[in-house]
Amino acid sequence: MSVHVSQSAHKIQLWRRLGSVQYRDSSLLQRQHLSSFSSKADRNDDLVTLEASPDTGVATLRMHRSPANSLSMEMMQSISGAIRKAESDRKIQSLILTSSLPSGIFSAGLELTELYQPDLARLPKFWESFQQLYLDLYGSRLSTIASIGGPAPAAGCMLSLSCDYRIMTDNPKCTIGLNESQLGIVAPPWLAQQYIDVIGNRNAELALLLGTLFTPQQALTVGLVDELVCSGDSSIDEMAQRKAAEFIRIPPKARVAAKELTRGTQIAKLSGNREEDTEFFCSFVTTDTVQKTLGSYLEMLAKRKK
Numbered sequence: 001m002s003v004h005v006s007q008s009a010h011k012i013q014l015w016r017r018l019g020s021v022q023y024r025d026s027s028l029l030q031r032q033h034l035s036s037f038s039s040k041a042d043r044n045d046d047l048v049t050l051e052a053s054p055d056t057g058v059a060t061l062r063m064h065r066s067p068a069n070s071l072s073m074e075m076m077q078s079i080s081g082a083i084r085k086a087e088s089d090r091k092i093q094s095l096i097l098t099s100s101l102p103s104g105i106f107s108a109g110l111e112l113t114e115l116y117q118p119d120l121a122r123l124p125k126f127w128e129s130f131q132q133l134y135l136d137l138y139g140s141r142l143s144t145i146a147s148i149g150g151p152a153p154a155a156g157c158m159l160s161l162s163c164d165y166r167i168m169t170d171n172p173k174c175t176i177g178l179n180e181s182q183l184g185i186v187a188p189p190w191l192a193q194q195y196i197d198v199i200g201n202r203n204a205e206l207a208l209l210l211g212t213l214f215t216p217q218q219a220l221t222v223g224l225v226d227e228l229v230c231s232g233d234s235s236i237d238e239m240a241q242r243k244a245a246e247f248i249r250i251p252p253k254a255r256v257a258a259k260e261l262t263r264g265t266q267i268a269k270l271s272g273n274r275e276e277d278t279e280f281f282c283s284f285v286t287t288d289t290v291q292k293t294l295g296s297y298l299e300m301l302a303k304r305k306k
């Protein structure tokens, strides 16, 4: 076991050193169609806002990385940082995760330019930030509520799965689910396990195979979300605040211990396997087949917009 781990650590270091090497299959370049997918490192350090209310014990984390709250490395680090900041305030017991984009998009999942023709030095760090975000949110001592006012595909769905409670707006145009197979990729095992835990094995099996994006009503039926907000009802923010208050009435130690019962094993599993997970991801996502499919998917997104 220890030999295996050290070999994989070595491979990851190798990945990091590959930074100066050009991506190997430049024939996959279709940049002329993909001009809107060219950004990589974020310069903006204002990607999320944390608003803590010591009186109510609730903090609200608003994501606003335009245009779609896709998860670049910096975005994931900002969300992780905000979760830790909220946790460091002992008066805060609950966190509402939401989007403040005018479009309402909750999160479009991983930033696709991080996966397509990736910067090879950045790729392992990018994936480690994704793992860290999962660990920070899924394992948070805070009660966490996802207030989902718009689409939440793939890693956007992961953000909500990592919360304790999910409230979604009942708009059939807003869909949620792990659609990775449609992009020619696959969810990592720890994310697939969250799906299985939340919607059950058979539902997860079918949805992972087909890359299903559920409408809010379908998501409610399979248990992917806990509550829907219809127009005319009280606002999604008010409902999230009410749910947060309900969680806060539970003694914190008991609440945290209860969370540990259902999540501890999976958190320990990934914590002990991060390097191998990163190594697998880097090898998988850079294969020619995956790169080609990602390129076609990006083109399809750009064309759909036109």
Ligand SMILES: CC/C=C\C/C=C\C/C=C\CC/C=C/CC(=O)SCCNC(=O)CCNC(=O)[C@H](O)C(C)(C)COP(=O)(O)OP(=O)(O)OC[C@H]1O[C@@H](n2cnc3c(N)ncnc32)[C@H](O)[C@@H]1OP(=O)(O)O
Binding pocket: 036, 067, 068, 070, 103, 105, 107, 108, 109, 110, 111, 112, 113, 151, 153, 154, 155, 156, 179, 180, 183, 185, 186, 187, 188, 189, 280, 281, 284, 285, 301, 305
């Ligand atoms: C055995 C196996 C073991 C182990 C496996 C281990 C590892 C696995 C390997 C890999 C796994 C990798 C995991 C990936 C998870 C992901 O999250 S992949 C990302 C998936 N995301 C999507 O498919 C979403 C794509 N986007 C959309 O469907 C729509 O944009 C959306 C519904 C979110 C919003 O639609 P709409 O309101 O119509 O807006 P637009 O489509 O016009 O989009 C607005 C702008 O946002 C840009 N954009 C959208 N999504 C992304 C994105 N994910 N990344 C970057 N940019 C995005 C879009 O281009 C528009 O930009 P523009 O306005 O043109 O500048």
